[in-house]
Amino acid sequence: MVLEGEFRYPGPKPNSKETGILMLADSCEAASRSLESPTHKRLESLIDSIFDRRIQDGQLDDSDLTFRELDQIKDTFLSMLVGMYHVRVKYPDQEKASTEDGVDQEAEPISSTLETKPTGVEETLDSETSAVTDDTATIDSAERRTLDPTGVVADQPVEPSSTSSGDLPR
Template structure:
């Protein structure tokens, strides 16, 4: 019974301080249960008091042991708790601080992608905390060579202009593998590192593939220009794939009106859906409709000072 009460009380644990609330609930429940049972048995008052004290102590000790052993259980069974995710969401985490310094454009991109994924995950009742944290870390592999990624390029001339398309493709793909390595070195859990590996799926880097075709590359070599994958396996990583593409594409909108934003989001969702990139994650068409709506709301709020709304027609214009 005590275990059931503790389980129910711990469903929304988001901070270590919440353990003390669980401690109080379980201790009082245990004490009340003992008091009820012993009264029915007509146990002497002093014996009841002793057992009640042991019951209270049992609740306190159990929770203290849980707090101390939680990291061990997480590591042993490969479980990522909300507490760990909240710790990883701290923007002062060493990896995120390093990303902010070495690749500021990527950092800002990741924060916005985090907002998009969180809102979309909430709209379909997915794990919004995991979605946001995964988005924060999805591009950490870019920070060692940030100048090769467009969001960090300060000059008009791109570093890729002097490279072959195949080399450019390798550099872009490398951030996936390198991100996984950096994450593992910092003990980032697999549930978060899956966002690093899956946020591009097996998409073709169309810009460099088209450039290669113009230079005589055989169309059959298209796989050379694909990201290594795998494709998204969960709803959360599927959302992150869409959010990543939507945020990047939204930067190209000169006049981001609500209609243009809505059209852009729909086009990207259609592209990922039709290319089969979402085939391995359990997102439904209904989910995608809700995700689109959530994305639009966030982006319109992000561009609120730039968004162009249709002007209200005057009476003369109507006539």
């Protein structure tokens, strides 16, 4: 014989909406795992019975949850659980991917099918007359100066000055 007390949480009843929702979510999720073939109708029936038992047992008396909120929570739980347990349809093309011995072939990694092009600082300019323009400085590519992350030209020393913080030495 199974004793109910062995499966009851010995702590206090939920005393806020959040803890009440958490208790209901935990109960519904755990119970849904016991269903052999969880359908929309079975999940809905399971959720209704869990909510009804918790209400009749007085577990939600201190949570301040209204019946309207409980109906919204039921709908949300049902939607989430149906989404978790929905069965994917087998497409005809998937059957062709199996080998003669019935073992599925491994899919080729997507990275091996894509061409990648180098980008960023490795790329060089085609013409020495091209110029790179930034909000703070213009650099002739022939001089091959670089900008540090703050936007200051790296080969020019920065000296303290009385200029505003937006001005950079040129």
